[in-house]
Amino acid sequence: MEMNEEKEERVFEVTPWQVSGEVDYDKLVKQFGVSLIDAQLMKRIEKLAGSHFMLRRGLFFAHRDLPWLLARYETGEKFFLYTGRGPSGKTHIGHLVPWIFTRWLQEKFDVEVWFQLTDDEKFLFSDTMERPEQANELAYENVLDFLALGFEPGKTFVFSNLDYAKTLYRQAIRVAKKVTFSTVKAVFGFNNENNIGQIFFTSMQAVPAFLPSVLAGRNIPCLIPHGIDQDPHFRIARDVLPKLGYYKPASIQCKFLPGLTATPKMSSSKPGDAIFTTDTPEEIAMKVKKYAFSGGQPTIQEHREKGGNPDIDMCFIWLKYLFEPDDKKLEQIYWDYKTGKMLTSELKEIFIEKATSFLRTHQEAREKVRKELDRFVLKD
Amino acid sequence: MEMNEEKEERVFEVTPWQVSGEVDYDKLVKQFGVSLIDAQLMKRIEKLAGSHFMLRRGLFFAHRDLPWLLARYETGEKFFLYTGRGPSGKTHIGHLVPWIFTRWLQEKFDVEVWFQLTDDEKFLFSDTMERPEQANELAYENVLDFLALGFEPGKTFVFSNLDYAKTLYRQAIRVAKKVTFSTVKAVFGFNNENNIGQIFFTSMQAVPAFLPSVLAGRNIPCLIPHGIDQDPHFRIARDVLPKLGYYKPASIQCKFLPGLTATPKMSSSKPGDAIFTTDTPEEIAMKVKKYAFSGGQPTIQEHREKGGNPDIDMCFIWLKYLFEPDDKKLEQIYWDYKTGKMLTSELKEIFIEKATSFLRTHQEAREKVRKELDRFVLKD
Numbered sequence: 225m226e227m228n229e230e231k232e233e234r235v236f237e238v239t240p241w242q243v244s245g246e247v248d249y250d251k252l253v254k255q256f257g258v259s260l261i262d263a264q265l266m267k268r269i270e271k272l273a274g275s276h277f278m279l280r281r282g283l284f285f286a287h288r289d290l291p292w293l294l295a296r297y298e299t300g301e302k303f304f305l306y307t308g309r310g311p312s313g314k315t316h317i318g319h320l321v322p323w324i325f326t327r328w329l330q331e332k333f334d335v336e337v338w339f340q341l342t343d344d345e346k347f348l349f350s351d352t353m354e355r356p357e358q359a360n361e362l363a364y365e366n367v368l369d370f371l372a373l374g375f376e377p378g379k380t381f382v383f384s385n386l387d388y389a390k391t392l393y394r395q396a397i398r399v400a401k402k403v404t405f406s407t408v409k410a411v412f413g414f415n416n417e418n419n420i421g422q423i424f425f426t427s428m429q430a431v432p433a434f435l436p437s438v439l440a441g442r443n444i445p446c447l448i449p450h451g452i453d454q455d456p457h458f459r460i461a462r463d464v465l466p467k468l469g470y471y472k473p474a475s476i477q478c479k480f481l482p483g484l485t486a487t488p489k490m491s492s493s494k495p496g497d498a499i500f501t502t503d504t505p506e507e508i509a510m511k512v513k514k515y516a517f518s519g520g521q522p523t524i525q526e527h528r529e530k531g532g533n534p535d536i537d538m539c540f541i542w543l544k545y546l547f548e549p550d551d552k553k554l555e556q557i558y559w560d561y562k563t564g565k566m567l568t569s570e571l572k573e574i575f576i577e578k579a580t581s582f583l584r585t586h587q588e589a590r591e592k593v594r595k596e597l598d599r600f601v602l603k604d
Numbered sequence: 605m606e607m608n609e610e611k612e613e614r615v616f617e618v619t620p621w622q623v624s625g626e627v628d629y630d631k632l633v634k635q636f637g638v639s640l641i642d643a644q645l646m647k648r649i650e651k652l653a654g655s656h657f658m659l660r661r662g663l664f665f666a667h668r669d670l671p672w673l674l675a676r677y678e679t680g681e682k683f684f685l686y687t688g689r690g691p692s693g694k695t696h697i698g699h700l701v702p703w704i705f706t707r708w709l710q711e712k713f714d715v716e717v718w719f720q721l722t723d724d725e726k727f728l729f730s731d732t733m734e735r736p737e738q739a740n741e742l743a744y745e746n747v748l749d750f751l752a753l754g755f756e757p758g759k760t761f762v763f764s765n766l767d768y769a770k771t772l773y774r775q776a777i778r779v780a781k782k783v784t785f786s787t788v789k790a791v792f793g794f795n796n797e798n799n800i801g802q803i804f805f806t807s808m809q810a811v812p813a814f815l816p817s818v819l820a821g822r823n824i825p826c827l828i829p830h831g832i833d834q835d836p837h838f839r840i841a842r843d844v845l846p847k848l849g850y851y852k853p854a855s856i857q858c859k860f861l862p863g864l865t866a867t868p869k870m871s872s873s874k875p876g877d878a879i880f881t882t883d884t885p886e887e888i889a890m891k892v893k894k895y896a897f898s899g900g901q902p903t904i905q906e907h908r909e910k911g912g913n914p915d916i917d918m919c920f921i922w923l924k925y926l927f928e929p930d931d932k933k934l935e936q937i938y939w940d941y942k943t944g945k946m947l948t949s950e951l952k953e954i955f956i957e958k959a960t961s962f963l964r965t966h967q968e969a970r971e972k973v974r975k976e977l978d979r980f981v982l983k984d
Contacts, residue, residue, distance in 0.1 A: 344773070356774050356777055386770075386774050387770070388770075389769050389774065390767070390984045393724070394736050394766050394769065396801075397736055398735075400804070403799060405785060405795075405798055406796040408800060416785045417786060420780045420784070420785060420804050420807060421776075421777045421781050421804065421807065422780075423803050424801065426800070427800060
């Protein structure tokens with residue numbers, strides 16, 4: 225089994241704050257202890273909510289306790305969704321993916337969404353940020369990208385940890401009291417040189433998983449759609465919440481979204497790696513043409529003869545995960561490219577057109593929602 | 605130097621959460637790195653504020669940077685006072701001592717007092733408390749004992765960490781970012797089994813030392829009157845605050861107030877050790893007669909012959925530190941007891957009368973201020 229042995233030797237690291245190396249999802253699933261979404265579970269979701277391309281195409285691929293959550297839903301017990309954002313300078317398309325899926329879940333299951341902006345975390349883990357206010361300002365800019373996706377007012381609650389701290393801190397210390405330094409050392413790989421805010425922070429991230437239950441005065445199931453790198457936080461939450469009398473939160477996890485230059489997780493800091501939600505059509509076109517890693521052959525002639533490799537082509541991957549929900553159209557592109565009928569420049573053009581159109585709509589919605597923030601934001 | 609050697613072997617431990625063994629203050633001063641209040645400094649305080657018996661009698665005995673603070677005051681730069689309370693079931697007379705001194709400082713220097721109720725800490729360090737609300741409720745009961753001492757409305761701000769968390773947490777993470785686990789391990793003796801709320805907590809206790817500066821938008825010197833066991837927190841605050849652009853807080857420290865049964869620090873849990881501020885005259889008399897450790901001789905005859913020892917007598921000690929501010933009267937009692945002229949029963953009667961009278965006045969003020977809490981309490 226040479227292939228497997230080779231696989232075993234891949235070195236990768238996944239924490240909530242860093243993803244490096246080529247991620248082996250089979251290994252990660254075992255390491256984290258999550259379950260794969262199998263055909264049976266997929267069918268069960270489809271029966272309740274219909275089909276979503278991010279599920280069909282394996283982007284949302286793993287879960288914790290999803291069958292339990294669906295069973296409760298089937299007997300009439302609604303859940304709520306919880307997801308969030310660690311504020312940063314700009315939102316890129318990689319950030320949008322789990323939110324689009326979350327919006328779909330909200331619509332199909334008709335449930336509340338609680339959205340946490342971890343400005344405290346951003347400040348505590350940043351080497352350069354000098355004031356918490358810097359993270360707080362980014363948070364309210366970032367949240368526009370979330371709300372632009374069409375979340376329902378009255379059923380969608382967004383809050384920054386700094387501005388909702390009176391409510392959150394009181395609950396966070398309930399979590400904190402049940403978590404030792406040994407635990408965060410083991411779960412996050414912290415050491416004695418981590419600052420005491422970083423050490424405490426996971427308590428704040430646990431709170432939205434049971435806060436709606438606290439406020440409602442009854443236990444409500446929670447489903448957390450998130451990138452798999454955040455799972456360590458929720459492992460702790462799942463350990464602690466039952467000790468406080470609440471359900472373990474269920475979760476559904478997506479894979480990392482690669483950057484244009486083929487980084488394992490789209491990076492805002494690496495030049496050309498990210499398409500930001502505020503990019504102009506020119507910026508999009510420039511980045512794709514200049515940076516997007518291609519599965520094509522070195523020459524047109526060779527490409528026509530041997531065909532391209534869509535599976536490693538970033539334009540194709542991003543059509544698959546975000547910009548082309550239509551399976552038939554996607555399949556057409558796949559085979560056209562693989563057989564050499566479609567050139568890299570043509571694939572890039574399709575991508576540019578789709579991305580530009582998507583972001584034009586997004587940018588309009590983003591500015592519209594800026595004036596409607598009060599309908600969504602919770603503050604103490 | 606046999607005496608000194610014997611001294612060296614005394615075992616005692618002082619942390620913000622525990623005091624055990626017979627405290628050797630000379631050693632503690634060296635260990636903590638505070639400075640003794642010498643005759644020169646005493647004179648300087650007296651020149652500005654007059655004399656207070658708790659200073660004259662060596663109860664407030666140590667400080668950090670007090671000359672610096674007074675020098676600033678002398679040139680017209682006002683400071684503010686910061687002290688606090690870790691909520692517990694009942695307030696006892698040991699808790700009142702630093703507050704009485706703080707009230708005197710407020711009056712003499714005409715300055716603000718910021719008073720922190722660490723309900724979060726109480727919850728995080730309690731083995732039995734299940735909900736933060738329990739500590740929060742105690743906080744507002746305890747604060748009555750503080751305010752009953754006559755603090756000035758408009759210049760006195762009290763706040764619970766839970767109810768003022770939106771303001772405090774934002775500042776606390778600025779502190780937390782500059783403190784590693786190594787530091788709290790070394791300063792508090794924490795280990796990997798401490799919970800992550802306990803590890804974070806010192807950040808919250810640091811905040812009031814610079815919050816008035818944050819709110820005023822300019823640097824204001826801070827003086828913290830406190831029991832010396834709290835010094836480790838302020839050592840951290842003094843290390844971090846200059847890194848955030850604020851003054852190091854100055855402090856003035858008092859010794860531990862012993863319990864009636866001669867515990868090194870009055871204990872609420874040990875039967876008969878504490879006189880609570882809500883005790884009835886009957887309870888006071890009973891506790892003093894039954895539990896107060898006496899410096900008297902076994903028989904009246906022996907007492908008349910050899911005399912008593914006021915220096916180890918709890919009634920005398922509490923007259924000295926709280927109930928008899930008049931030096932002449934105290935001295936009379938001292939010598940009457942020491943020479944055997946005054947019997948233990950007589951000393952106890954004096955104490956009971958003084959304590960009863962003091963607490964009668966206190967209890968009236970306590971109920972009066974209950975209706976005026978809004979004039980003092982800050983909430984988010």
